[in-house]
Amino acid sequence: xxxxxxxxxxxxxxxxxxxxxxxxxxxxxxxxxxxxxxxxxxxxxxxxxxxxxxxxxxxxxxxxxxxxxxxxxxxxxxxxxxxxxxxxxxxxxxxxxxxxxxxxxxxxxxxxxxxxxxxxxxxxxxxxxxxxxxxxxxxxxxxxxx
Amino acid sequence: xxxxxxxxxxxxxxxxxxxxxxxxxxxxxxxxxxxxxxxxxxxxxxxxxxxxxxxxxxxxxxxxxxxxxxxxxxxxxxxxxxxxxxxxxxxxxxxxxxxxxxxxxxxxx
Numbered sequence: 001x002x003x004x005x006x007x008x009x010x011x012x013x014x015x016x017x018x019x020x021x022x023x024x025x026x027x028x029x030x031x032x033x034x035x036x037x038x039x040x041x042x043x044x045x046x047x048x049x050x051x052x053x054x055x056x057x058x059x060x061x062x063x064x065x066x067x068x069x070x071x072x073x074x075x076x077x078x079x080x081x082x083x084x085x086x087x088x089x090x091x092x093x094x095x096x097x098x099x100x101x102x103x104x105x106x107x108x109x110x111x112x113x114x115x116x117x118x119x120x121x122x123x124x125x126x127x128x129x130x131x132x133x134x135x136x137x138x139x140x141x142x143x144x145x146x
Numbered sequence: 147x148x149x150x151x152x153x154x155x156x157x158x159x160x161x162x163x164x165x166x167x168x169x170x171x172x173x174x175x176x177x178x179x180x181x182x183x184x185x186x187x188x189x190x191x192x193x194x195x196x197x198x199x200x201x202x203x204x205x206x207x208x209x210x211x212x213x214x215x216x217x218x219x220x221x222x223x224x225x226x227x228x229x230x231x232x233x234x235x236x237x238x239x240x241x242x243x244x245x246x247x248x249x250x251x252x253x254x255x
Binding site: 004079082083085086087088089090091092093094096116117146 | 170171175188189190193196214216219
């Protein structure tokens with residue numbers, strides 16, 4: 001009958017060390033897992049913020065990619081009736097094309113120049129013929145059909 | 147003499163010919179800008195087209211509305227037979243005037 005194995009202090013130390021190692025390893029693994037979870041939460045938060053910024057910038061840019069409202073209104077009021085609708089449609093199309101190609105500010109500048117070339121000569125003729133007050137009165141008279 | 151075309155009318159009609167059957171305000175403007183290197187006002191183009199239509203040289207038809215134009219329809223133009231004859235006569239007159247001159251007109255000193 002063999003003698004039972006004597007548990008030496010070394011064995012205990014090794015056993016304790018192994019246990020300690022396992023505990024440490026487990027702790028490290030837990031910590032790594034916790035860090036990974038925190039990193040994932042942080043990444044998700046960052047993605048949510050980025051997508052929110054993306055939506056805001058696209059809505060902001062979609063607001064900017066519109067013809068200048070004042071120029072549009074002036075053209076609608078003052079351009080000859082026979083051509084106003086065609087002019088507005090063409091300028092809208094050219095504005096979008098120029099905005100994509102050259103940028104919004106250049107597209108807006110082009111729109112203003114075209115608008116002033118469309119209504120400028122008519123305004124000058126009216127002012128020359130009737131003066132400022134006369135031109136306003138004549139415009140109102142024509143609009144009201146009097 | 148009533149069929150004489152002004153220079154603006156000539157170039158607009160030539161642009162319509164090049165862009166047929168897709169000749170409308172924007173395409174005529176872009177054709178003049180790219181080929182002739184001029185950027186007339188769109189209002190000038192439409193005023194010219196209106197005069198040409200009154201003379202019977204072009205005719206127009208309304209296309210379907212499109213979203214890129216804010217829901218507004220395109221107005222397409224094409225040259226009539228009468229317009230083609232007037233354009234040919236006008237361009238032939240210019241060719242006759244140019245005949246015998248050097249290719250690049252020299253500056254008279």
